[in-house]
Amino acid sequence: xxxxxxxxxxxxxxxxxxxxxxxxxxxxxxxxxxxxxxxxxxxxxxxxxxxxxxxxxxxxxxxxxxxxxxxxxxxxxxxxxxxxxxxxxxxxxxxxxxxxxxxxxxxxxxxxxxxxxxxxxxxxxxxxxxxxxxxxxxxxxxxxxxxxxxxxxxxxxxxxxxxxxxxxxxxxxxxxxxxxxxxxxxxxxxxxxxxxxxxxxxxxxxxxxxxxxxxxxxxxxxxxxxxxxxxxxxxxx
Ligand SMILES: [Zn+2]
Numbered sequence: 001x002x003x004x005x006x007x008x009x010x011x012x013x014x015x016x017x018x019x020x021x022x023x024x025x026x027x028x029x030x031x032x033x034x035x036x037x038x039x040x041x042x043x044x045x046x047x048x049x050x051x052x053x054x055x056x057x058x059x060x061x062x063x064x065x066x067x068x069x070x071x072x073x074x075x076x077x078x079x080x081x082x083x084x085x086x087x088x089x090x091x092x093x094x095x096x097x098x099x100x101x102x103x104x105x106x107x108x109x110x111x112x113x114x115x116x117x118x119x120x121x122x123x124x125x126x127x128x129x130x131x132x133x134x135x136x137x138x139x140x141x142x143x144x145x146x147x148x149x150x151x152x153x154x155x156x157x158x159x160x161x162x163x164x165x166x167x168x169x170x171x172x173x174x175x176x177x178x179x180x181x182x183x184x185x186x187x188x189x190x191x192x193x194x195x196x197x198x199x200x201x202x203x204x205x206x207x208x209x210x211x212x213x214x215x216x217x218x219x220x221x222x223x224x225x226x227x228x229x230x231x232x233x234x235x236x237x
Contacts, residue, residue: 010060013079016117016208017072017139023060024076026084031057048142051077051232069139071208074232075117078210081236087112089235093216093227104220110212115235120206127203129196136167137203161200162189210235 008025015022027035031054038050055076056065065073089110095102127135140160162185168175177185192200212229229235 009083011079011083013076015068015072016075017069021061022063022076024058024080024083025060027054027058027080028084032084052142054080067141069207070142071117071139071210073142074210077232078112078115078235082112091214093225095218095223095225096227102218102221102223104218106216106219108214108216110214110229110235112235115210115212115229117208118211119208123203123206123208125203127196127199129192129199132171134169135165135200136169137164137200138166139207140164140204158186158189161197162186164200164204165189 008028010023010025012021012023014020034050034054038046041047052065052073055073058080059065059076065076068076089112091108091110092105093108094105125137125139127137129135159182163182165177165185168177168188180188209230210232212235214227214229215224216227217224
């Protein structure tokens with residue numbers, strides 16, 4: 001006689017990028033194992049792969065998770081964490097001002113259900129760089145390169161930014177950038193003025209993200225502190 005199958009509960013949430021409702025199940029021992037193994041190492045790539053894989057495993061709604069923007073994956077993973085492990089996380093904070101003589105570490109609790117996706121009203125994925133040319137950008141996927149992207153290496157920045165352009169609208173003509181080589185895309189991008197490049201960078205800086213403002217009072221000196229938590233690494237360490 002086979003062993004019984006265990007009924008797994010299902011939950012729903014809406015996808016931040018499209019507001020489409022999706023169904024998911026909590027993560028199970030097998031996914032817990034993937035996460036534990038990834039967290040044991042220092043390899044950011046492995047952690048990112050683990051998160052992507054777990055989100056993919058747990059979706060009941062058919063969904064191509066490999067193409068979702070970072071903030072969708074982060075949001076989904078947060079919902080999975082809430083329904084799989086629990087919504088309360090113990091956090092430890094120290095004053096961020098290095099000149100503050102108080103080095104006390106205060107423990108505080110964070111309820112993951114209070115975390116929201118924050119949208120910036122100035123955010124726009126269509127960047128009109130001249131009267132005639134508009135760049136249509138795509139959201140970056142959750143990728144380790146985002147964490148390690150060195151802002152000191154101009155070549156890497158240009159690589160990253162030029163690969164984020166999905167379409168270039170030129171008057172009535174629409175160029176799909178995947179029809180062009182990496183070199184052609186780079187060459188196009190290098191013609192941008194500093195101001196136009198700022199507009200592209202602004203797209204990334206204002207993209208939706210999971211965020212929470214947490215207030216706590218230092219147990220030692222009594223001063224009130226506000227911490228802004230952003231992105232999965234701030235919530236789950
Ligand atoms: Zn203090």
